[in-house]
Amino acid sequence: MDSFFIATSLAKIIGILFVVILPMVAYAVYAERRVSAFIQDRPGPNRVGPAGLFQPIADISKLLFKEDFTPRHVNTFYYWLAPCLAMVPAIITIAVVPFGSTLLGVPMVIADINVGILYVFAIASLGVYGIVLAGWASNSKYPFLGGVRSSSQMISYELSLGLSVIPIFLVVGQLRLTEVVRYQIEHGWMIAPFVGDWTNPAKWLLAVPMIISFFVFMIAVFAETNRLPFDLPEAEQELAGGYHTEYSSMKFALFFLGEYAAMITGSAVIVTLFFGGWHFPRIPDGSHGWIFGLINIAVFFAKVAALLFVFMWVRWTLPRFRYDQLMRLGWLFFFEIALVNIFIVAAILAFIR
Amino acid sequence: MAYTVPRPKLNWRERMYLPAIVAGMAITIKHFKNMIFGRTKVTMQYPEEKWDSSLPDHYRGAPALVRDADGRVRCVACQLCEFICPPRAIKIIPGEIPATDRFAKVEKYPEEFDIDMIRCIFCGMCEEVCPEQAIFLRKDYAITGFTREDMMHRKDKLLEIGGVMHGVVLKWNEKK
Numbered sequence: 001m002d003s004f005f006i007a008t009s010l011a012k013i014i015g016i017l018f019v020v021i022l023p024m025v026a027y028a029v030y031a032e033r034r035v036s037a038f039i040q041d042r043p044g045p046n047r048v049g050p051a052g053l054f055q056p057i058a059d060i061s062k063l064l065f066k067e068d069f070t071p072r073h074v075n076t077f078y079y080w081l082a083p084c085l086a087m088v089p090a091i092i093t094i095a096v097v098p099f100g101s102t103l104l105g106v107p108m109v110i111a112d113i114n115v116g117i118l119y120v121f122a123i124a125s126l127g128v129y130g131i132v133l134a135g136w137a138s139n140s141k142y143p144f145l146g147g148v149r150s151s152s153q154m155i156s157y158e159l160s161l162g163l164s165v166i167p168i169f170l171v172v173g174q175l176r177l178t179e180v181v182r183y184q185i186e187h188g189w190m191i192a193p194f195v196g197d198w199t200n201p202a203k204w205l206l207a208v209p210m211i212i213s214f215f216v217f218m219i220a221v222f223a224e225t226n227r228l229p230f231d232l233p234e235a236e237q238e239l240a241g242g243y244h245t246e247y248s249s250m251k252f253a254l255f256f257l258g259e260y261a262a263m264i265t266g267s268a269v270i271v272t273l274f275f276g277g278w279h280f281p282r283i284p285d286g287s288h289g290w291i292f293g294l295i296n297i298a299v300f301f302a303k304v305a306a307l308l309f310v311f312m313w314v315r316w317t318l319p320r321f322r323y324d325q326l327m328r329l330g331w332l333f334f335f336e337i338a339l340v341n342i343f344i345v346a347a348i349l350a351f352i353r
Numbered sequence: 354m355a356y357t358v359p360r361p362k363l364n365w366r367e368r369m370y371l372p373a374i375v376a377g378m379a380i381t382i383k384h385f386k387n388m389i390f391g392r393t394k395v396t397m398q399y400p401e402e403k404w405d406s407s408l409p410d411h412y413r414g415a416p417a418l419v420r421d422a423d424g425r426v427r428c429v430a431c432q433l434c435e436f437i438c439p440p441r442a443i444k445i446i447p448g449e450i451p452a453t454d455r456f457a458k459v460e461k462y463p464e465e466f467d468i469d470m471i472r473c474i475f476c477g478m479c480e481e482v483c484p485e486q487a488i489f490l491r492k493d494y495a496i497t498g499f500t501r502e503d504m505m506h507r508k509d510k511l512l513e514i515g516g517v518m519h520g521v522v523l524k525w526n527e528k529k
Contacts, residue, residue: 038388039381043395317381318374 008106013095016110020301021094021264026056028260028308035312060253068249071138078137083247083254086130089123090261096120097268098178100278100297101285108278108297109178116177117169120269121162124224127262128154131226131243134255138246146242149232149323156330157223157230163338164216167209167345168273181277185285189276190214202352209344214274216338221266223330226259227311229318230326267307268300275303408492413477415493416468417515418508419486426512427487430461434479434488442472443479466508470496489515 030045030052037044045052070076096119100108113119128151135147168190169175172183184190187203190210223230234242244255271277278300279285284292321329366372387393397404408414421427430447448464450457479488491514498504506514 035385038385041384041388041393041395043398313378313381313385317377 009110012106012108012110016094016099017091020099021091021261024264024301024304025257025260026060028264029059029256030056031308032260032312032315035309036316039313039316063250063253066249068251071140071246073139074246075137075139078133079246080251082130082134082137083251083258084130085133086127086258087254087261089126089130090258090265093120093123093265094268096177097265097272098181098277099268099300101293102287103293103297104290105287107178108293112176112178114174114176116175116180117165117269117273118175120177121158124161124262124265125154125158127224127258130255130258134247135243138243140246142239143243143245146232146234146239146245149239150226150243153223153226153230153232153326153330156327157220157334160216160330160334160338161220161224163335163342164213164220165273166338166342167213170342170345170349171206177272177277180273181279184276185279189279190274202348205352206345206348209341209348210274212337212341214270216334216341217273218270219334221270222311222314223326225262225266225311227263228315229321231320232323232326263308263311264304267304267311270307271300271303275307404494405492412492412494413475413490415470415475415491415496415506415514416473416477416479416488416511417491417493417506418463418466418511419489419515419518420512422517422519424517425456426462427485427518428463428466429459429485429487430463430466431484433482433484437478437482439476439478440472440474442469442474443467444469463508466511468506468511470498470504470506471501486518489518491515 033055034044034052045055048054048058070079095110096113096116098107098109098112102108131150131154132147135143135145135150138144168180171190172180174180191207191214222228226232226234234244239245244252247255278296280296280299283295283299285296384393388395418426418428430445432445432447435441435443435445444465444467445463446465447461450459450462475490477490480490493514496504
């Protein structure tokens with residue numbers, strides 16, 4: 001633990017959190033509103049600043065100045081704890097995701113730990129506590145129903161979430177996310193192995209189960225982040241807003257932003273696992289100059305932004321699933337597909353090695 | 354009467370949902386793309402674009418008093434509009450034209466003419482009933498104010514909205 005390591009880690013944490021993630025969360029809300037408007041043939045928010053670009057600032061200042069109302073019937077401690085628990089896991093998951101190669105010799109990952117993906121799952125599953133506590137502490141029936149739905153949904157989809165990525169680690173052989181990226185630099189992206197000896201049919205054979213696991217993982221992330229078509233916990237038409245019905249002001253905003261932060265970290269994990277992380281063909285890594293280090297970071301977040309667009313696109317296309325359909329889909333389809341997929345990859349690996 | 358909703362048997366392709374999902378996503382991205390490239394016709398951006406140029410001739414906006422070509426207020430304070438007005442938005446206090454005046458034979462003029470725009474329902478009956486063609490519904494539709502007093506259109510305000518109307522009302526003609 002030398003001072004250089006501590007200083008660079010602090011710089012990375014502050015830089016990635018306050019310069020990239022939080023503005024990205026704010027602008028994801030803006031982008032969501034614009035994309036939804038465009039899909040529905042509306043112009044969307046376009047009044048605050050050029051093309052409505054200052055809309056997030058206006059939104060946040062409005063939410064900050066609103067009355068922070070605590071209903072008398074709530075359990076105050078958990079009522080206050082829940083918004084924090086919704087936001088914090090979403091943000092700290094980003095710690096293990098390599099968001100760039102190296103910048104001036106410093107690896108662009110906050111914590112390069114060898115349990116990588118396990119840490120991601122461990123923290124991401126804590127996200128459910130924010131919602132369950134919010135639903136329970138509100139002491140009101142609609143939030144409670146939202147919380148109950150959320151817990152069962154998240155537990156169901158956690159299974160397929162975990163099982164669907166096992167094939168990747170069967171191939172890579174390590175849980176460290178930087179190793180996953182390094183493997184993809186050498187052998188090509190998991191779902192599109194164009195790099196290296198890309199005429200080798202064995203690699204394309206391996207890409208097929210990878211695409212299956214990508215879809216299962218993606219859908220499980222939709223369910224984990226409570227996005228449509230799986231936004232049963234908040235289903236405003238049925239549950240009057242679900243778990244955040246009793247919340248107002250910045251506490252409500254924390255739930256709202258926590259959902260977007262979870263979307264961003266979810267997209268970051270997907271990019272790392274399936275789309276080669278910060279790697280893009282023909283762009284060298286940060287050891288060739290600091291400018292390439294910056295470009296690698298930009299490539300990573302461009303991929304994340306593209307995935308965020310897919311999240312929004314899906315949200316404004318598909319209707320919400322019914323609850324029994326959601327459970328059936330999770331337990332009877334994705335769980336099995338993910339499980340069978342592991343055996344397929346194992347068989348392919350045994351065959352080609 | 355009990356009615357059983359017929360549930361169509363889905364074939365395996367429909368039960369997989371995937372073709373439907375892909376088709377739906379293709380539709381939404383098409384709308385998104387059209388909007389990006391400016392091919393979508395969006396609704397009128399109201400404060401920047403206004404109805405004014407495309408209002409039809411028969412549009413019924415704010416009622417207003419008009420002057421004739423000589424600059425005279427046409428209203429003769431007959432109070433017919435006050436009586437016909439369904440929400441009773443109009444209040445007229447008539448005054449008498451002195452006998453020495455050039456238009457003495459008209460006898461009355463409106464000393465005060467108020468239209469309460471909070472009450473006005475833009476029905477146009479005042480225009481219809483007016484024997485002097487003195488009150489017209491113009492095309493002003495955005496009547497706003499911060500107080501009730503602001504919404505009270507007095508005589509000068511009504512004349513300002515109304516402007517000058519050329520046309521044949523022969524009452525003022527001395528030869529008649």
